[in-house]
Amino acid sequence: MAGIYIHIPFCKSKCRYCDFTSYPSKLGFAEAYMACLYKEMKLRAAELQDKQFDTVYFGGGTPSIIDEKLIVGCMNQIKKYYHLSDSAEVTIELNPGTVSKEKIEAYKSAGINRFSVGLQVASDALLEEIGRVHTVSDFEETCRLLGEVNFSADIMIGLKGETFADVETSIRLVQKYGAKHVSMYALTPEDGTPIYSDYLNGDLPDADEVAELYGRAYKLLESLGYKRYEVSNFAVPGYESKHNLNYWRRGEYIGFGVAASSFMKNS
Template sequence: MKKTSVYIHIPFCRQKCHYCDFLSFAGAQARAEEYTSALLNEMEAKSDFMKEKEIETVYFGGGTPSSIDEKFIEKILTKLRKAQSVSKNAEITIELNPGTITEDKIALYMEVGINRFSIGLQSSVDSELEKIGRIHNYEDFLDGFNLLRKMGAKNISVDLMTGLPGQSLESFNEGLEKVFKLDPEHLSCYGLILEEGTLLWKRHINKEFEIDDELERDMYKLLVSKSRERGYEHYEISNFAKPGFRSAHNTVYWNLDEYIGLGLGAHSFADNLRFSNTADFEEYVNSSNNNKDVTINKILVDRKSLMEEFMFLGLRKIEGISFQDFKTKFGNDIHDFYGKAIEKLLKQKLLLESGEGIKLSVKGLDFANIVFREFIGE
């Protein structure tokens, strides 16, 4: 049976973070019931893309999925299992924010089969959390993490960020040490991106704080070094896992495998088609609840574009790209299309090549975007 994955977007949150440009709304949880109804209708409408396929991963993202009543998460998963074939060993992840984690929520999540929990800590320093508009402090995170462990959670991922206003190498190191003592199964760490229109972007434009790229690189190197010392596999540019705990869902994206997105603004890739849903909340709810299509575009992705995506997504993985995987997917040797780019990047010491494939060098990890650009428009 062919495999697929499902992403489910929950666009509600208690407060919009100052760096966030995701499709989410603060304080609109009262509309969770009608939104859930619309999402269940969309699930039926997209059933053709999931039928006769086994769902290997499910991911509840947002927004903050844990900000709405847990009964809505239960309804969505129950419907998915009734309508589609979900693997008995499926990885089912839900994103949680400290301050929204309760015993009742965790109990129901586990009861309906959620087995992976991703907590957005971002920083262990309360003053840094305040500057980026998080609703929690470190003690809230600690309470939530310990509650998950107490209730039997065996697969917890923690999100961290680098390059925050006022963040120093010392404060980042302090946060790492605190997290490592908790021994989570997985870590994700992303650099702050100043998205146009966000509050942090405006503050940066007004010169309220500066970006120090060198400091951020030092934080990243510290993270890589310390995580390896503590037994984590650095398996993707921004992700680290204990053996056996890599994110199966995110690996779907990096391998250019197919997935179905459900919910407001969600994106899908299936049968060489890319399609996305409307990002207008009213349109999504009204259309879906009246059995109208919520898809706003559907594009057949050409072979050249697929190859480009395969290259820059695949090179995010620390193991890189297998020559055989490229040939299996596209029927040609990778050098037939990207020989010049590979040769150039090898000379610049940004790539490493073996008999089996190519991957980013240590230097290449620092300048990954330069490497990725070489494979676009070749």
């Protein structure tokens, strides 16, 4: 197994908890950035000629915010310079409110066959609290646009004021729309982010409270058919993320983009 990771670092605005490398309001640089990324892919191609890649992952940032032609162009570069297996899992992260029917069709035509949608929580008040730019109905609209596809949804626990009822509503909503995979992450209040002051003020749930939420959510997910296959990820059997499993198994991956890392044993 080997994977390719593509980092697209653009976002509409910065979420209050985010310490990822992402640039809000810099969309004007997307084309120039992708041109550099294509060059980087070409530069590394010769040394990886003998390698077959089984997964591709477009992560962010918000990959779905840039023009779909740039994602299609990137897929063309991958196919041109790298050996992608016929059954490769190709995932793109989407944020609700950033996709259209045309965009999704363009992704599918380019070979993207898995979608990871960032819901986080099915409460408009909590979404606003953490600085997300979308609403719950934006998430629902994104699911309708996706139709019958293999998709994963992100859910966060440990938010200020979040109850188990909020988590349960989130889980039931993503199940209703047919998510085959759920990533349930506990909020990590990173120093330097706005949410860190909530942590210092004691406004966030403590570790025991988060552990209890996790335990209850875990049981609910399992009862709905989502089996846990690593700490934070659950899937209907057969829909585990190959790209994710490759990280956990210390498999090789090559990363392209400004904050992507690589783990290639002989390169």
